[in-house]
Amino acid sequence: MKPGSRKRASPSPDPVPVRLALPGFVADRSEATARVERLLQYQFHNRSLLEEALTHQSFAAAAASYQRLEFVGDAALGLAFSNFLYLTNPTLGPGALSTLRAANISTEKLARVAVRHDLYPLLRRSCPRLDLMVGQFTESVKQELEDDLGTAPYGGSVVKAPKVLADIVEAIAAAVYVDCTFDLEKLWQVTRFLFEPIITAETIDEQPVSTLHELCQKHGKVAQFKTWQKGGTTVANVFVDGTLVGMGSSEQRVIAKLNAARDAVGKLLGEAKQQVLTTGIGHVSGAEVGELRECKQRLSEQCISKHWSKPIYKLEKEDGPAHDRKFLYSVQVQAEGRTFVTLGKPFSRVKDAENSVAQEMLKLLSIQMAISSD
Secondary structure: OOOOOOOOOOOOOOOOOOOOOOOOOOHHHHHHHHHHHHOOOOOOOHHHHHHOOOOOOOOOOOOOOOOOHHHHHHHHHHHHHHHHHHHOOOOHHHHHHHHHHHHHHHHHHHHHHHHHHHOOOOEEOOOHHHHHHHHHHHHHHHHOOOOHHHOOOOOOOOOOOOOOHHHHHHHHHHHHHHHOOOOOHHEEEEEHHHOOOOOOOOEEEEEEHHHHHHHHHHHOOOEEEEEEEEHHHEEEEEEOOOOOEEEEEEOOOOHHHHHHHHHHHHHHHHHHHHHHHHOOOOOOOOOOHHHHHHHHHHHHHHHHHOOOOOEEEEEEEEEEOOHOOEEEEEEEEEEEEEEEEOOOOOOOOHHHHHHHHHHHHHHHHHHHHHHHHH
């Protein structure tokens, strides 16, 4: 080889194309409606309602699409969940109830319902772009853990949930509602299983962006997002008072921001970035929130192991503006023939407030058991 000459690099092999499996289509309409009836274990009196619920507006041959039914279903499911949450959460205030309802009927949650029950192939449509979007979301969801499939209400997937999937669920629910002459109790009996596991105050996974701002507000800090384009990808960075604490990327700007917020929250609640929040701040730290997370479960396990009664949690106080609501809980435990009651600290999340009071109860029981043993 002559001095200064360069060996020509071997050409890189062509990348192997990744083929996305697009959703199928059930052409036999009798079979499509029958599948829904088998799923719901409900026989329609008027099957045309179900056919309408399974027709997208892009299907030119259709006399009617699901749009009117989707309008009714949105309201009916909202009311059905309002009733259910009101009856099953007697201590929750309106703010917390609204959050739970929104989580259970969010586009993300309902889209996952449609994926789990394979509803999109039953839809009459003529829109390849929809097929591509649904295919991408479906593949993304299938890669997640099974638990996430049902319980990530605000954006557990890296692909934004297509609204058409949520529309199908709402339209089918409305078809049942209209078919049973607007009997809300019947609607809930027929469709409730679709939404299982129902998101509760214990399992709710709040939107990362809201959680980030809430965490920073507690410590008098400010979170800022900066985004830019890198090729066809949006990159998002999160800064807390000028310190970089989170990064995320996606082809969609909104998902990049969610990923960055999720990354930031994880770091702020971990040891590496606690000082970002706690410097100069005298109240609740990220470490404290992290320590609280398992306290309610630990208290429950202790009561079970010692054959004590189940802890009773009660909302004692709820105040503050809607954007900064605080919850204060008490807990009662009957142990060794005595009744113990204590208060926790106020938190803006019900889950944290309950874990806080559980932590206080664990401390109290530990002291009392130590005294009793002396």
